[in-house]
Amino acid sequence: MYSHGWIQLPPFKDEGANAGFRYIDRLASGKVVEYSIEEFIDGVTISTVEQITQAEKDEIVSKVTWMLNLEKNFLDFYEIARDEPKLARAERRAQGRVLRSPTLFEDVVKTILTTNTLWAQTIRMTQALVNHYGDSLPADPARHAFPTAERLASESEETLRGEARLGYRAPYILNLAREVASGEQDLEILKQTSMPTIDLRKRLMTIKGVGPYAAANLLNLLGRYDYLPVDSWALKMVSYEWYNGEPVGTAEVEKEFSRWGDWKGLAYWFWDWAYDHKSSESVPS
DNA sequence: GGTAGACCTGGACGC
DNA sequence: GCGTCCAGGTCTACC
Numbered sequence: 001m002y003s004h005g006w007i008q009l010p011p012f013k014d015e016g017a018n019a020g021f022r023y024i025d026r027l028a029s030g031k032v033v034e035y036s037i038e039e040f041i042d043g044v045t046i047s048t049v050e051q052i053t054q055a056e057k058d059e060i061v062s063k064v065t066w067m068l069n070l071e072k073n074f075l076d077f078y079e080i081a082r083d084e085p086k087l088a089r090a091e092r093r094a095q096g097r098v099l100r101s102p103t104l105f106e107d108v109v110k111t112i113l114t115t116n117t118l119w120a121q122t123i124r125m126t127q128a129l130v131n132h133y134g135d136s137l138p139a140d141p142a143r144h145a146f147p148t149a150e151r152l153a154s155e156s157e158e159t160l161r162g163e164a165r166l167g168y169r170a171p172y173i174l175n176l177a178r179e180v181a182s183g184e185q186d187l188e189i190l191k192q193t194s195m196p197t198i199d200l201r202k203r204l205m206t207i208k209g210v211g212p213y214a215a216a217n218l219l220n221l222l223g224r225y226d227y228l229p230v231d232s233w234a235l236k237m238v239s240y241e242w243y244n245g246e247p248v249g250t251a252e253v254e255k256e257f258s259r260w261g262d263w264k265g266l267a268y269w270f271w272d273w274a275y276d277h278k279s280s281e282s283v284p285s
Numbered sequence: 286g287g288t289a290g291a292c293c294t295g296g297a298c299g300c
Numbered sequence: 301g302c303g304t305c306c307a308g309g310t311c312t313a314c315c
Contacts, residue, residue: 112310165294208311231308287315
């Protein structure tokens, strides 16, 4: 849940340590509900305030299973991580799962909003999209679900720039929304595809606004861990981990994690970075 | 296939 | 108060 920042992006709502999280969702029926997810013995519990049908219940269970990647087994990763002190805590903490949105459309939009900006801006832009274009939660109309592709597709680039302040990302988001809404782009099928990772990466990079970093981030979310989302943060971490703070490039990041093969992404994601420990004494935060 | 320059935004910083 | 820089990159034009 806390392994990356998604929990901070609406319509997720963090309920605090040991209290799980909430998510406002527009179901296939069009009904907008909020569900709470809490850890339970050997699993999670899901609860809603709203009255829902059996079909809606099944839909929510299916979505939460995807969001928490509950069907994934990480034993192979733990096996190779045990001998690496920097990863030894992963098994103890049951790490490996990375929170994701119910739809890949939402995760692609959010990933594009992480590029070339500060995290605070990513939160602000996501909040703006949700507030302006997401369907209201009937029980609390001030709160909203994530906007559908159809809703975003109906907006103009100027509106997305002016209202949501997406800047140059506005045409990327609009283009994606229109392709998904028209059926030209089927992102949901990519969740279960068996195509090789290299081909899936190429497919993701056909989306305007999705480059090497964004594609690798999305591949990790899709459970493909053989590419690294190398961004400025990764360069900084690797620099302080192995190069005494000297500037490094993508090649150095790739080199340091190459030995983890198909688990590269998870090794990177859950690495116990030296930078975190010494940041307060030697590195400006 | 590699590289330079432009791109929205808003907070931090220096003056 | 103002100008500059830059941040969890990507696209396009050009070579």
